Amino acid sequence: xxxxxxxxxxxxxxxxxxxxxxxxxxxxxxxxxxxxxxxxxxxxxxxxxxxxxxxxxxxxxxxxxxxxxxxxxxxxxxxxxxxxxxxxxxxxxxxxxxxxxxxxxxxxxxxxxxxx
Ligand SMILES: [Zn+2]
Ligand SMILES: [Zn+2]
Numbered sequence: 267x268x269x270x271x272x273x274x275x276x277x278x279x280x281x282x283x284x285x286x287x288x289x290x291x292x293x294x295x296x297x298x299x300x301x302x303x304x305x306x307x308x309x310x311x312x313x314x315x316x317x318x319x320x321x322x323x324x325x326x327x328x329x330x331x332x333x334x335x336x337x338x339x340x341x342x343x344x345x346x347x348x349x350x351x352x353x354x355x356x357x358x359x360x361x362x363x364x365x366x367x368x369x370x371x372x373x374x375x376x377x378x379x380x381x382x
Pocket of ligand 1: 278279296298300
């Protein structure tokens, strides 16, 4: 979905391949094994990162400001309040083979839920 654009800051300095987040500590280039610390990534342009809240929780950082987060909206029924619209973002889980999870947040009541 929006994954590669959302993580555009995560490219390898040497070969341009998209790094994959291996843990909360570092991301690694699948081709040349270049590693970049998650902290360094978080200090880069992160304004368009989908999930400031999740990254903050994952990395234990607080420098991302909420107003910089731009989420896309999608027609999705909230199980709590029956509102028909939710904001969504996707996150790659720890390894590529675990696939990515889509997170939703109800635009009305703020209820959060996820989907694989
Ligand atoms: Zn590389
Ligand atoms: Zn709701």
